[in-house]
Each structure stands twice: as C-alpha cells, then as structure tokens.
Amino acid sequence: MSKKNQYIFIYATFPSKKTVLSVTEKLIEKKLVVCANIREHDAIYSWNKRVYEEKEYGVFFKTREDKWKKTKALILKKHPYETPVILKLRIRDYNPGFKKWMDDSLDDKQLKFKK
Amino acid sequence: MSKKNQYIFIYATFPSKKTVLSVTEKLIEKKLVVCANIREHDAIYSWNKRVYEEKEYGVFFKTREDKWKKTKALILKKHPYETPVILKLRIRDYNPGFKKWMDDSLDDKQLKFKK
Amino acid sequence: MSKKNQYIFIYATFPSKKTVLSVTEKLIEKKLVVCANIREHDAIYSWNKRVYEEKEYGVFFKTREDKWKKTKALILKKHPYETPVILKLRIRDYNPGFKKWMDDSLDDKQLKFKK
Structure with missing residues (x-):
C-alpha cells in the first residue's frame, strides 16, 4: 500500500491546553493533520x-x-519539553467517508482557512 | 494468523453520551463487540x-x-454525523484471559441478555 | 527489527486510582515501563x-x-480483577528523543529511585 492510502494516529503529549491549541491550529493550517482529539x-x-x-x-x-x-x-x-513524546500508530482500516475527509482536507491546494 | 485469533480496537467518535450508549448497547446485544471504553x-x-x-x-x-x-x-x-470516524487498530498481543472473555462473549449462541 | 528497537503501548484497565498508582510505581521501579498516561x-x-x-x-x-x-x-x-485486560499496541515510529528516554530509563543498571 502506498503512503497515500495509509492513515495514522500521531499521539503526542503537552503540558497545557494553550500549547495544544497553538500547535494544533498550526498543524491544521499547514494541512499536516485534519483532526485532533484532546483530553x-x-x-x-x-x-x-x-x-x-x-x-x-x-x-x-x-x-x-x-x-x-x-x-x-x-x-x-514548537514543543516546550526537552524530550517530547511523538508516536505514530497505524490505522489498519477505516470507513470510506473517513478517507475522503482526510484526502479532501490534506490535498486541497486552494484551501485557505477562514478565521 | 486467522481472523479468529486477532483482536482489535475500533475507535469511533460521537456527539453525545446518549448516542454512545444507544450504539454500544446495540453492538453488545448483537455480539459484535464485548466492551467499550468511553471518555x-x-x-x-x-x-x-x-x-x-x-x-x-x-x-x-x-x-x-x-x-x-x-x-x-x-x-x-446508527450514526448522526454526515462523516463518522470509524477506525481499526490491531491489538498485537494480550493476556489469555482477555482472549477467553472475548471468545466466550462473541461466540455464545445461547446468549440472551438479561435486562 | 530487533525487540530492542521496537516500542509499545500497553493498554490496561483498573478499578481505582489507588490500584493504578500502586501498579505503576512498581512497574517503574522495576524498570519495566517508563511512563503511564492515566484517565x-x-x-x-x-x-x-x-x-x-x-x-x-x-x-x-x-x-x-x-x-x-x-x-x-x-x-x-497485582490486578484485582478476575479477568484483567492487558493489551499490546505497536508504536510504528517515534522521535529520536523518545527512544533515548526509553532506553536510558530501561537500561540503567545503576538506577535507584529517590523517594
């Protein structure tokens, strides 16, 4: 399977909600990730x-x-820790709508976020 | 390894606790999943x-x-979203009791849930 | 890849915070795990x-x-459940600092924890 058909979770930890939000917004703006689930x-x-x-x-x-x-x-x-934790997990399968949402968001060359 | 010896996490997201409970109860009743961890x-x-x-x-x-x-x-x-997220992650190994619990719950043809 | 270059998540569930803390401290003291994220x-x-x-x-x-x-x-x-859940997930890639932190913590033969 090519890299274009593989989807992943990236798990990372942060010291504060403020840092999470700032890093996540940057990642979404640059079309590097589509979604973050934070707790x-x-x-x-x-x-x-x-x-x-x-x-x-x-x-x-x-x-x-x-x-x-x-x-x-x-x-x-962007990370304030001396040693951050940034880990990749492979998603083994998914619903078709998920793939479309990922690809549409990551590949749209005209995408400009509205504030 | 056959599908019968592989166990998985299915990760999905929902808009409300009510939806989670309703979908989870249906999945357990139909012996499609054994357990859900929700946060x-x-x-x-x-x-x-x-x-x-x-x-x-x-x-x-x-x-x-x-x-x-x-x-x-x-x-x-059952999902209210236009584009739900339903992702499969492979569990690479487990304790023997976990396997027995999964198989007993998923394969019991006589299983009728008490309300 | 040898086992020495593979890193994993171990996912387990516990009935109380007290049990989690007691098991986690024992695992860290014995240099079996480096870190636990608990919710x-x-x-x-x-x-x-x-x-x-x-x-x-x-x-x-x-x-x-x-x-x-x-x-x-x-x-x-150590687990109080009749059937605990102890599952292994493979981490597919990571930042170099994560590997160094894991190896330094797991392999230090002189490591004695200060209370």
Whole structure:
C-alpha cells in the first residue's frame, strides 16, 4: 500500500491546553493533520532517576502517512519539553467517508482557512 | 494468523453520551463487540475550509477481527454525523484471559441478555 | 527489527486510582515501563450474559517490546480483577528523543529511585 492510502494516529503529549491549541491550529493550517482529539490525563514517569506525577494533555492527531515527517518536525519545533513524546500508530482500516475527509482536507491546494 | 485469533480496537467518535450508549448497547446485544471504553474529549478539526472545536465522545470498542465489517456497518447506520470516524487498530498481543472473555462473549449462541 | 528497537503501548484497565498508582510505581521501579498516561472512563461491557456500566481507569504504559512479557506478568499478579485486560499496541515510529528516554530509563543498571 502506498503512503497515500495509509492513515495514522500521531499521539503526542503537552503540558497545557494553550500549547495544544497553538500547535494544533498550526498543524491544521499547514494541512499536516485534519483532526485532533484532546483530553487531560495524569502522567506518571521516570526522569533522571526520579518518579514524577503531573497533569498533562494527550492528543490523538489523525492524518495520512505521508504527513508524518513534517508533522513530527513541526511538533518538535514548537514543543516546550526537552524530550517530547511523538508516536505514530497505524490505522489498519477505516470507513470510506473517513478517507475522503482526510484526502479532501490534506490535498486541497486552494484551501485557505477562514478565521 | 486467522481472523479468529486477532483482536482489535475500533475507535469511533460521537456527539453525545446518549448516542454512545444507544450504539454500544446495540453492538453488545448483537455480539459484535464485548466492551467499550468511553471518555469525553475536545475535538479540533478542519471541515469545509473552517476550523471547528467541540466536545465529543471518543470510544475504544474491543472485539475480534471477524466482527469488524458488521460493527462498522452498524455504527455507520446508527450514526448522526454526515462523516463518522470509524477506525481499526490491531491489538498485537494480550493476556489469555482477555482472549477467553472475548471468545466466550462473541461466540455464545445461547446468549440472551438479561435486562 | 530487533525487540530492542521496537516500542509499545500497553493498554490496561483498573478499578481505582489507588490500584493504578500502586501498579505503576512498581512497574517503574522495576524498570519495566517508563511512563503511564492515566484517565478515567466509562466502561460498558458484557460479562456472564449481563451488560454492566462502571467507572474505571484506562492506562497507556510506554515501554520497549522486550519488557512486554514481564510487564504483563506483573500486572496480572497485582490486578484485582478476575479477568484483567492487558493489551499490546505497536508504536510504528517515534522521535529520536523518545527512544533515548526509553532506553536510558530501561537500561540503567545503576538506577535507584529517590523517594
């Protein structure tokens, strides 16, 4: 299957709602992702030999495989963490309407967002 | 691996808790899925050249690969959105009790739900 | 790809925040996982011919493929449910910092957690 027929989740975590919104809007404007599902969670993690617990935001971005590299690069550039978490999961199948929505949104060369 | 030994998440989004409950109960009654994990999230998405933000519900259904097509069809039929999102993710491994729970629930021909 | 270069999500559900915290701390101390993202959800499921709905906690643990078996075994041992749900999802790609964080945390033989 070519990259044009593969769709992915990109899972990333952020320290605040403000950062999530700013990164997500940039990604949608640049037609790198089509949709983000965002929810708060508790993160418990090991870092420099200590265990931390804090609130953060986990986001599932939906996009197509050929947008992975540029999406990862833009999140890395905008992200306030020293070590962000940007992970790709493969979507194995989907309804036809989902594919059309992704392709229409990602490939429209005339697309200019109205504010 | 045959479809009978593969288990999947089906991820779908819904506009209200009421819709989630009604679709989930139907899917469980028809032995198409065994379990649903449901939480509210914020969705930001591109649609017809505008960016929208709204509350919705994201659901991870757990089932077996051979139930994918019928589950997708039933969600599509019951779903209020013009373009629903119904995505399949493959579960790569699991504990033995999970497999037994899935198979017992999906294959029991005598199963009649008590109200 | 060897198991040393594959990273995974382990998704598991728990009845209470207390159980999640106790299991997660044990897994991090034993260097079986590096991070857990935890949120409450509603679970609807079929069990012994009845449909149940209850609050529970869903956790995405992040770790490396070679830690899967021991992590699964430890969760099974500590888990209060008769049939826990412990599922492996494959992470298909990631940012380089994520890999370094995982490997540094999982492989440090001198690691002793400060309380």
